[in-house]
Amino acid sequence: MAVTDTSRSVDEAFSQASLLRAYEKMSLIRIAEEKIADHYLKNKIMSFVHFYIGQEAVAVGVAESLTKNDKMLGNHRSHGHYLAKGGDLKRMICELLGKKEGLGRGKSGSMHMMDRSAGFAGSTPILGSVVPLACGVAFAQKYRKEKNITAVFYGDGASEEGVVYETMNLAGLFRLPLLMVIENNLYSVNSPIQDRRAAGYDIGKIVEGFGARYVRADGLDYRDVRKKAKAFVDYLREGNGPAVVECITYRHMAHSAPIFDESCRTEDVREKREQKDAIKLLRSELLAEGVTEEKITEIEKKNVQIVEEAILFAVKAPFPDKRTLFDDVYV
Amino acid sequence: MMYMYKAERIIKFTEAIREATDQMLAEDKNVFQVGLGVTYKNGADGTTGGLAEKYPGRVLDVPVSEHSFTGMSVGAAIAGLRPIVHHGRIEFAFLAIDQIVTQAAKWNYMFGGGNPVPIVLRIAVGRQWGNGPQHTQSPYALFGGAPGLKVVIPSSPKMAKGLLISAVRDPNPVIYLEPRWLYQIKQHVPAHMYSEPLDKARIVRRGEKITLVAYGDGLIAALEACDILGAKAGVELIDVVSINPIDYKTIQRSVSKTGRLICVDTSPAAFSIGSEIIAAAGKASVLKEKAIGLSCPPAPCPTSTALTEKYYPTKIEIANAVLHVLRKTPIKRKLSFEELHLAPQLTVL
Numbered sequence: 001m002a003v004t005d006t007s008r009s010v011d012e013a014f015s016q017a018s019l020l021r022a023y024e025k026m027s028l029i030r031i032a033e034e035k036i037a038d039h040y041l042k043n044k045i046m047s048f049v050h051f052y053i054g055q056e057a058v059a060v061g062v063a064e065s066l067t068k069n070d071k072m073l074g075n076h077r078s079h080g081h082y083l084a085k086g087g088d089l090k091r092m093i094c095e096l097l098g099k100k101e102g103l104g105r106g107k108s109g110s111m112h113m114m115d116r117s118a119g120f121a122g123s124t125p126i127l128g129s130v131v132p133l134a135c136g137v138a139f140a141q142k143y144r145k146e147k148n149i150t151a152v153f154y155g156d157g158a159s160e161e162g163v164v165y166e167t168m169n170l171a172g173l174f175r176l177p178l179l180m181v182i183e184n185n186l187y188s189v190n191s192p193i194q195d196r197r198a199a200g201y202d203i204g205k206i207v208e209g210f211g212a213r214y215v216r217a218d219g220l221d222y223r224d225v226r227k228k229a230k231a232f233v234d235y236l237r238e239g240n241g242p243a244v245v246e247c248i249t250y251r252h253m254a255h256s257a258p259i260f261d262e263s264c265r266t267e268d269v270r271e272k273r274e275q276k277d278a279i280k281l282l283r284s285e286l287l288a289e290g291v292t293e294e295k296i297t298e299i300e301k302k303n304v305q306i307v308e309e310a311i312l313f314a315v316k317a318p319f320p321d322k323r324t325l326f327d328d329v330y331v
Numbered sequence: 332m333m334y335m336y337k338a339e340r341i342i343k344f345t346e347a348i349r350e351a352t353d354q355m356l357a358e359d360k361n362v363f364q365v366g367l368g369v370t371y372k373n374g375a376d377g378t379t380g381g382l383a384e385k386y387p388g389r390v391l392d393v394p395v396s397e398h399s400f401t402g403m404s405v406g407a408a409i410a411g412l413r414p415i416v417h418h419g420r421i422e423f424a425f426l427a428i429d430q431i432v433t434q435a436a437k438w439n440y441m442f443g444g445g446n447p448v449p450i451v452l453r454i455a456v457g458r459q460w461g462n463g464p465q466h467t468q469s470p471y472a473l474f475g476g477a478p479g480l481k482v483v484i485p486s487s488p489k490m491a492k493g494l495l496i497s498a499v500r501d502p503n504p505v506i507y508l509e510p511r512w513l514y515q516i517k518q519h520v521p522a523h524m525y526s527e528p529l530d531k532a533r534i535v536r537r538g539e540k541i542t543l544v545a546y547g548d549g550l551i552a553a554l555e556a557c558d559i560l561g562a563k564a565g566v567e568l569i570d571v572v573s574i575n576p577i578d579y580k581t582i583q584r585s586v587s588k589t590g591r592l593i594c595v596d597t598s599p600a601a602f603s604i605g606s607e608i609i610a611a612a613g614k615a616s617v618l619k620e621k622a623i624g625l626s627c628p629p630a631p632c633p634t635s636t637a638l639t640e641k642y643y644p645t646k647i648e649i650a651n652a653v654l655h656v657l658r659k660t661p662i663k664r665k666l667s668f669e670e671l672h673l674a675p676q677l678t679v680l
Contacts, residue, residue: 071410086512097355102443103442104441104442104443105441105443105444106441106443107440107441107442108441108442108443112441112442114442114446116446121409121410122409122438122442124433124434126429126434127432129400129402129429129430129433132398132399132400132401132402132403132405132406132430133402133403133405133409133434134405134406134432135399135402135403136402136403136404136405136406136407136408136409136410137406137407137409137410138406139403139406139407139410139412140406140407140410140411140412141410143363143407143412145387161397162398163396163399166394166396166398166399166400167396167399167402168392169394169396169399170394170396170399170400170403173393173394174391247570247646327441327444328439328440328444328445328648329439329440329478329479330439330479330481330503331439331444331447331502331503
């Protein structure tokens with residue numbers, strides 16, 4: 001499918017400074033989750049968690065294509081989406097640990113990122129349900145004649161729910177500025193995609209059958225995601241919509257635990273995941289472009305420091321007062 | 332001060348809903364209406380007719396995608412708009428239950444406050460001749476157990492208008508359950524905008540001897556029963572109005588006075604509003620004698636009039652329940668086919 005390539009902005013997007021910024025974000029997400037996983041295992045944290053490790057290029061590639069006033073919504077695996085949109089790491093970790101300073105004051109936990117100050121309009125673990133919600137946020141943008149767009153992340157599993165297709169039609173009918181980002185990590189929990197799809201299943205044909213634009217991106221390649229997402233974002237800003245970018249990626253960890261679970265893997269075995277890892281790829285590209293190892297290590301060390309400080313902050317932060325159990329049921 | 336009713340202000344239940352919608356669209360540009368066929372000349376049973384022309388781009392017909400357009404409306408409310416969503420039958424709203432109960436109801440709470448979802452879901456419910464098990468369900472109590480939702484049931488044109496205005500202005504998700512059996516009921520309705528509280532029961536008739544509690548279509552039957560019995564029967568008739576929360580205070584005050592309670596449900600009794608109110612009265616230990624619940628039988632509502640004749644509590648059955656409690660002789664009167672099967676066209680005070 002032909003997509004207008006705004007090559008000037010693509011050049012800017014892939015300047016050394018821009019790539020370094022993207023690397024800094026991807027590395028922060030990775031280090032944050034690795035250290036959170038470690039903390040969970042050592043401290044028996046009783047709060048459900050779905051790690052994003054491996055998929056960072058998708059969140060950052062899309063987020064770097066958006067402006068601050070664009071909106072983003074996600075799912076149960078949204079730490080990366082939230083941080084990529086400019087979220088507050090301290091408040092995020094506070095929420096994971098059930099603290100008063102958390103994004104949802106301890107009510108939401110890991111599956112519900114929300115921070116309107118960052119343009120992050122919410123996330124929900126009811127899979128396809130987030131897609132019409134995001135459609136509504138895009139509806140409000142169009143209703144108010146704003147030039148902003150809404151990006152929504154959902155997985156290959158959620159793509160099997162009917163409401164996603166109802167919404168492709170609805171968003172097309174009203175020509176809403178909705179960027180639907182499918183993160184295809186090949187598994188719905190532990191069920192591999194080939195066990196869940198009819199032989200001729202073709203998401204591109206389905207999307208284009210709704211008159212919407214579709215493109216497939218290599219979700220392990222930051223540049224590919226960034227380029228394709230940006231082209232669609234520009235297209236949506238022109239008043240067209242919706243558009244779907246499907247990013248093929250790998251989920252390194254188990255569906256919902258701070259561990260590596262290899263039992264379901266066939267193609268994406270550990271060696272392959274590590275070899276094709278998104279962060280390693282961007283890192284080697286930066287080195288090839290002449291960024292020094294020292295510069296990259298400096299970024300990584302800074303991120304380790306930021307994350308350790310945030311975890312320490314969250315550990316020390318107070319729990320919510322028990323009386324707040326009844327707060328905010330109603331406005 | 333005497334208020335003279337103007338004949339032209341005696342309007343139907345559906346006209347009262349239309350008037351409230353019209354006035355809210357005029358008052359707040361964030362308000363918009365979506366639903367199947369809301370742009371038709373007689374859209375949404377006559378409740379939205381002509382509004383699409385009057386408010387371009389703000390009254391929207393939608394594809395038959397209940398989950399999606401309800402979710403879109405919840406998302407628009409999250410983003411600060413004030414959608415009114417119409418579902419012509421609750422069976423179709425069931426397709427969107429995720430968006431109502433799991434998304435809209437939880438959103439503000441789970442994000443720690445400051446995230447209102449100002450949406451109104453107008454859902455038509457219940458009784459209608461010839462529509463059978465899948466078009467006339469009356470799960471009035473369903474949303475009563477979902478914290479985060481406000482749920483109201485208008486039982487007269489005046490309430491229909493005032494409650495809808497309050498619902499649209501409210502920052503919370505409000506479920507507005509419309510008993511379609513009442514669509515033809517007429518009443519004097521003020522032309523100006525006014526609001527009725529979303530969380531208060533309403534005392535319709537004052538009395539000292541017995542508390543009769545009803546809502547929606549059952550309220551009209553109860554009102555007719557009161558007329559048959561006359562004021563000397565001493566019935567205090569209460570319209571529940573709000574089922575999330577239930578205004579136990581108003582009901583309890585009445586039952587403390589009368590010591591006697593009859594609840595009318597137009598749904599089967601299990602997990603019904605009436606059962607909930609009787610349970611609350613039991614816990615508060617204010618009853619002088621056993622409470623009575625009148626309800627539909629534990630079966631789906633059938634289609635044939637030969638069977639629906641026995642389905643809903645009638646005004647005679649309600650009147651006789653009162654007479655039974657008061658140790659009086661029951662009334663023997665057979666209802667006509669019209670009284671049993673056609674929606675009432677009364678003008679209420």
